[in-house]
Amino acid sequence: MNFKLNETQLSGVFLIQRTRFNDERGYFTEFFREDFFKSQFTEINFVQDNLSFSRKGVIRGLHFQKLPFSQGKLVSVIHGKILDVAVNLKKSSKDFGKYVMAELSEENCYSLYIPDYCAHGFVALEDSYVLYKTTEYYHKESERGIRYDDPDIGVKWNMANPVISDKDLKLPSFKKLIKEGDYF
Numbered sequence: 001m002n003f004k005l006n007e008t009q010l011s012g013v014f015l016i017q018r019t020r021f022n023d024e025r026g027y028f029t030e031f032f033r034e035d036f037f038k039s040q041f042t043e044i045n046f047v048q049d050n051l052s053f054s055r056k057g058v059i060r061g062l063h064f065q066k067l068p069f070s071q072g073k074l075v076s077v078i079h080g081k082i083l084d085v086a087v088n089l090k091k092s093s094k095d096f097g098k099y100v101m102a103e104l105s106e107e108n109c110y111s112l113y114i115p116d117y118c119a120h121g122f123v124a125l126e127d128s129y130v131l132y133k134t135t136e137y138y139h140k141e142s143e144r145g146i147r148y149d150d151p152d153i154g155v156k157w158n159m160a161n162p163v164i165s166d167k168d169l170k171l172p173s174f175k176k177l178i179k180e181g182d183y184f
C-alpha cells in the first residue's frame, strides 16, 4: 500500500505519508484510495474535491461547517508548502480547543486527515496549490469560524504580515463561538 498513517498529538487527526515514485521523467504519487481509507476509517465518504491557490503569506481559516453539514477533510499540497492547522472543537474531548500543525508540501508528500469536528486553516509558506477532499458538500449557511489569531487557541503561524480576507478578519473569537454554542 502506498500510504502510511501516523497519529498526531490531536486525537482523530492523522498525518498520511504518500509514497512518491521518482524517475528520470519526474514522479508519480497516489493521492487517495478508497480501500485504504475504508480500512482505516469506517464512516469516511468523500463527496467533494476543492482546489485553492494561495500566494506566499496567505492565511485561510480557521473554518468549519456546523452539523449536519460538518466536513471531514483530506488536505494535500499539489505544489508549494503550507502549515496546515486543525483545531479540536469537540466539547467532550480532552483536546477541546487544542490545535495541531503539520507541514504539507509537494516535496514531503504528506496529507492531513482532519475529522469533521475540527476547524481547519493554513498558512502558505510558498505560493501553494492545496487540494482537499471533503466528506460533506459546501453549505454556505452552515459556515462558521474562529479568528486565526485567537489568543485562547494560540496558533503560531510564524508569518509576519499575513494576507487575510476581510471575511476571515471578521470571524469571532473562540470564547464568542463557545457562547454561541457553535462547537461539537
Ligand SMILES: Cc1cn([C@H]2C[C@H](O)[C@@H](COP(=O)(O)OP(=O)(O)O[C@H]3O[C@H](C)C(=O)[C@H](O)[C@H]3O)O2)c(=O)[nH]c1=O
Pocket: 050, 052, 060, 061, 063, 064, 073, 120, 121, 122, 138, 165, 167
Ligand atoms: C469553501 C467553498 C467556497 N466556495 C466559494 C465561496 C466564495 O465565493 C469563494 C471563496 O470561498 P472562501 O473565501 O470561503 O474560501 P476559503 O477561505 O479558502 O475557505 C475554505 O478555507 C478553509 C481552509 C477550509 O477548510 C474550507 O474548505 C473553506 O472554508 O468560493 C464554494 O463555492 N464552494 C466551497 O466549497
